[in-house]
Amino acid sequence: xxxxxxxxxxxSGLLLAGVNQGTKDQRKKQLLEYVKGPALTEVLMGSENxxxxxxxxxxxxxxxxxADAGSVVDIFPAYKNGELWAVAFEMVGKGYGGEIGVxxxxxxxxxxxxxxxxxxxxxxxxxxxxxREKGFRSGFQGLALSGAAKVKADxxxxxxxxxxxxxxxxVCEAVSQAFDFYRENxxxxxxxxxxxGS
Amino acid sequence: MEGSLVQEFKxxxxxxxxxxxxxxxxxxxxAVTKAADTGLGMGIAATFVLVFSNVIVxxxxxxxxxxxxxxxxxxxIATFVVVTELVMQAYTYPLYxxxxxxxxxxxxxxxxxxxxxxxxxxxxxxxxxxxxxxIGLGFTLSLTLLGSLREVFGEGTLFGQAVMGSxxxxxxxxxxxxxxxxxxxxxxxxxxxxxxxxxx
Numbered sequence: 001x002x003x004x005x006x007x008x009x010x011x012s013g014l015l016l017a018g019v020n021q022g023t024k025d026q027r028k029k030q031l032l033e034y035v036k037g038p039a040l041t042e043v044l045m046g047s048e049n050x051x052x053x054x055x056x057x058x059x060x061x062x063x064x065x066x067a068d069a070g071s072v073v074d075i076f077p078a079y080k081n082g083e084l085w086a087v088a089f090e091m092v093g094k095g096y097g098g099e100i101g102v103x104x105x106x107x108x109x110x111x112x113x114x115x116x117x118x119x120x121x122x123x124x125x126x127x128x129x130x131x132r133e134k135g136f137r138s139g140f141q142g143l144a145l146s147g148a149a150k151v152k153a154d155x156x157x158x159x160x161x162x163x164x165x166x167x168x169x170x171v172c173e174a175v176s177q178a179f180d181f182y183r184e185n186x187x188x189x190x191x192x193x194x195x196x197g198s
Numbered sequence: 199m200e201g202s203l204v205q206e207f208k209x210x211x212x213x214x215x216x217x218x219x220x221x222x223x224x225x226x227x228x229a230v231t232k233a234a235d236t237g238l239g240m241g242i243a244a245t246f247v248l249v250f251s252n253v254i255v256x257x258x259x260x261x262x263x264x265x266x267x268x269x270x271x272x273x274x275i276a277t278f279v280v281v282t283e284l285v286m287q288a289y290t291y292p293l294y295x296x297x298x299x300x301x302x303x304x305x306x307x308x309x310x311x312x313x314x315x316x317x318x319x320x321x322x323x324x325x326x327x328x329x330x331x332x333i334g335l336g337f338t339l340s341l342t343l344l345g346s347l348r349e350v351f352g353e354g355t356l357f358g359q360a361v362m363g364s365x366x367x368x369x370x371x372x373x374x375x376x377x378x379x380x381x382x383x384x385x386x387x388x389x390x391x392x393x394x395x396x397x398x
Contacts, residue, residue: 026288
């Protein structure tokens with residue numbers, strides 16, 4: 001009996017691992033097109049280029065949480081008048097139901113937050129899921145990169161979604177990580193996307 | 199053998215069509231038939247899982263110990279559901295988003311576990327495959343029909359294309375939960391009438 005059970009579950013694991021590997025790239029592409037793409041376009045509205053097409057992969061050591069240390073972060077650049085205007089990248093925060101993916105757009109000339117977009121989340125519909133709404137997200141615009149993003153309950157400036165403090169805090173966590181990431185790797189980031197079409 | 203293969207296949211299309219005659223798997227039926235395309239998508243996904251799980255269960259029917267058979271069936275079914283989910287994420291993302299939580303729920307769709315226990319566990323592979331294919335196809339047809347009806351009367355479109363005139367006032371009741379029950383009941387009643395006339 002044990003042999004049969006082990007064989008069945010073993011075969012199942014092999015099949016799943018295989019399909020997972022085989023579909024990895026395609027799934028990443030679809031996520032980019034249907035989920036990150038619309039969020040990026042909204043955050044970087046006004047750019048002359050297509051940020052998705054000009055994406056650069058940056059190998060960095062991310063401090064803690066969010067992406068794994070020593071991993072690759074996609075930097076999406078936006079240009080105006082041929083010059084670098086803004087960069088956007090995705091950071092992950094811990095929400096109520098799981099991870100929240102947040103695209104953070106940073107105005108490199110003004111050194112402030114341009115805007116945020118929510119990509120993936122597992123928050124409660126009608127409550128935590130309201131972090132997607134424009135009303136909540138616009139509360140992040142103009143935040144200085146030198147500080148951190150916090151909800152008003154934690155002494156910050158961001159209005160949390162009522163009844164969804166944990167989800168709101170998760171978004172703040174992602175945005176704060178984005179600030180840290182940008183401050184720590186500023187030269188690298190700017191160098192990688194300085195030239196349009198490089 | 200040939201005759202019974204076709205027979206097993208055909209019974210899923212009328213005598214034992216889910217969910218009207220084989221009244222199983224109602225939960226996703228009501229939720230995914232708000233539109234025709236989601237109904238069709240769910241039907242195809244469930245058929246894929248049904249056929250493959252029937253085949254594997256049938257292949258292993260003399261090997262799986264009786265006491266743990268349900269657990270084994272569920273592992274097999276769940277494996278194919280996850281495969282389906284990954285493939286949908288990779289190639290049909292909008293449909294994956296539309297069906298949402300109902301894709302993993304295919305694992306507990308009574309039709310699939312029911313056929314594994316009632317048929318595939320006791321019959322040879324080809325017959326089990328035919329059974330799975332027939333019932334799956336019947337399920338797909340039912341879902342698409344129900345979805346089309348609810349979409350046409352509830353929103354005036356079919357597969358996203360407007361089919362009722364511009365003066366059509368959508369009957370919003372149809373795309374909500376009560377409308378789903380009513381629609382399902384009416385179709386079931388009609389099928390019973392047809393069957394009664396047929397066998398008179």
